[in-house]
Every structure is written in C-alpha cells, then in structure tokens.
C-alpha cells in the first residue's frame with residue numbers, strides 16, 4: 001500500500017466542529033435529495049436551483065442551514081461513518097453498520113489493540129476497526145485480490161483525508177501471508193469476512209495471543225456450521241458462539257407509531273471464539289467427543305458455486321478502483337490545499 005499520503009494515526013480529518021476546507025459535507029435540498037461535496041476555498045456547488053458557494057459553508061457549525069444564490073435552503077451535515085460506508089464505491093459486498101457495530105462489541109475491539117482482518121473487500125469494516133483501535137492500535141488487513149485492496153485503500157483515504165500510518169494491507173491469501181506479517185501469539189483480535197474462514201484457522205490460532213478473540217462474519221448457515229465445527233476440531237479455541245443481528249426501524253410520528261414496513265432481513269451471522277492458552281484443553285472436551293461430524297459429500301455443498309457466490313470481473317473492479325481513487329485524490333488534495 002502506498003504511504004505517500006500517510007498521516008499519523010491520530011492526525012486525520014476532524015469528525016466534528018465547524019466546517020473547514022477539505023471536509024466532506026452532505027447537502028440535503030428541499031425535496032430531500034442528497035449530494036455529498038468536498039469543501040474547497042472559493043469552490044461552488046451548482047444545482048438547477050442556483051449556486052451554493054463553499055465559502056458560505058466553511059466556518060459554519062455542523063448541521064447548519066445554508067442558502068443558494070436563489071435563496072433555496074440546504075441542510076449541511078458532515079456525513080457520519082454510516083453514511084459514508086453505505087454510499088462509498090464498492091468492489092465486494094460490505095459489512096453493514098449494524099453488523100460492524102456488533103463485531104466491535106463481540107470481538108471486544110479496544111483502543112490500542114493489534115487487530116487482523118481478512119479480506120479487506122471494500123474497506124467498510126477497516127474504517128470501523130481503525131476508529132475503534134485509535135491511534136495507539138494497529139490494523140493489519142489482508143486481501144487476496146489486488147483490485148479490492150485498491151478500492152478499500154481509496155475508500156479509507158477518502159473518509160479520513162489521508163492513509164492512516166497504523167494500517168497496512170497485505171496482498172495475498174491470509175493462510176499464506178499472516179505468518180509473514182505477525183509474530184506468533186501477538187495479535188489481540190482477528191476478524192474474518194471471507195467465503196472459507198475454516199481454511200485460515202490454523203494461522204489465526206498461531207497469531208492470536210492467549211485469550212485473543214476470533215470473529216467470523218459468515219453469510220450462510222452451511223458456512224456457519226462448517227466453520228463452527230472446524231473451530232471445535234482444532235481444540236485451540238473456546239466453544240464458538242453464534243448470532244445474527246436484526247434491526248427493525250420504527251416509524252414514530254404523532255399517533256402513527258409502528259414498525260417500518262421494510263427491513264434488512266439478512267446480512268450474515270457472527271461466530272465468536274477465544275484462543276485457549278497453549279496446552280489448555282477445554283474441560284468438556286475431556287469428557288466427550290464432538291457429535292457433529294460431516295462427510296466429504298457435505299463438504300461439497302460448501303463450494304463457492306453452491307453457496308451462490310458471484311465473482312466480480314477484473315474489468316468492473318478496475319473501474320470501481322479508478323472511481324474510488326478519484327474520490328480519494330479529491331479528498332487528499334482538498335485537505336492539502338486547506
């Protein structure tokens with residue numbers, strides 16, 4: 001990953017306070033239509049309802065109402081991380097904010113932690129992890145497709161205004177590259193978001209510190225079952241715990257108080273386990289063997305094709321990466337010209 005635009009982990013774009021040149025601003029017009037711009041001194045935002053000079057936003061408090069030259073009101077808000085990840089360029093499917101929040105809690109991500117994530121995909125989870133570990137923490141991300149890592153890198157840079165110095169991306173399969181990047185027993189937390197996390201359990205177990213947490217984010221029940229059994233079979237972790245997170249929005253207006261008609265029905269499952277100390281054996285494993293064996297035929301049911309994985313073409317990915325890089329370049333140059 002290029003370090004040309006690296007910034008100290010703590011010295012990245014401000015997330016609060018009055019608007020400054022270089023800030024991203026979400027403008028909501030009279031019909032609820034939203035546009036996101038990056039503020040530049042003397043810049044202008046042109047709409048068919050007139051021109052909005054950036055200078056009329058710079059210096060205003062966050063969440064101000066500003067006027068275009070035609071006296072049309074726009075609400076100016078600094079996008080939250082949730083807003084950004086839901087609208088940023090995507091190479092791979094992202095982890096939604098509801099799951100990212102739960103991952104931060106389940107994996108017990110703490111300021112100063114050394115964290116490993118794979119694959120990096122579009123970088124949505126990377127942004128949440130970087131925020132949670134803070135400037136004292138370290139995030140090692142792994143991705144086997146270079147084009148995805150380019151999208152992720154550009155997205156993180158676009159949101160933070162620079163590439164954080166406490167983050168690196170290694171291109172390659174986690175199973176091959178993790179031992180090259182981290183010393184055994186030094187990683188506090190590992191988050192796996194990939195099709196076949198069971199292929200990476202050995203290296204994850206070696207890298208984790210005793211008591212360290214592994215969280216797998218998995219899309220289907222067949223994968224959940226397989227990784228859960230694979231974790232048990234290693235004998236190196238506590239019993240895995242599985243869950244899913246559903247958020248149901250509510251419409252609350254006057255006396256019309258009811259659940260929203262629509263909700264996100266399914267994204268993925270979370271599986272959490274902790275690394276046992278070297279030589280430790282789970283007490284219950286001493287008493288009985290696992291009853292949950294599976295055969296080679298069952299394993300066939302877990303191929304990428306059977307699981308409905310759609311692969312993204314290299315051409316499409318390169319296009320997404322170029323788009324993400326253009327957004328990142330604009331963010332960096334706006335930050336630099338400030």
Ligand SMILES: C[S@@+](CC[C@H](N)C(=O)[O-])C[C@H]1O[C@@H](n2cnc3c(N)ncnc32)[C@H](O)[C@@H]1O
Pocket residue numbers: 092093094095118119120121122123124125126142143144145148172173174175193194195196200
């Ligand atoms: C669903 S995406 C990850 C999305 C990401 N968590 C986010 O929030 O934007 C899964 C990624 O894992 C990568 N991947 C799959 N298996 C891998 C492995 N063994 N090592 C490294 N990357 C892997 C894929 O190339 C893909 O980009």
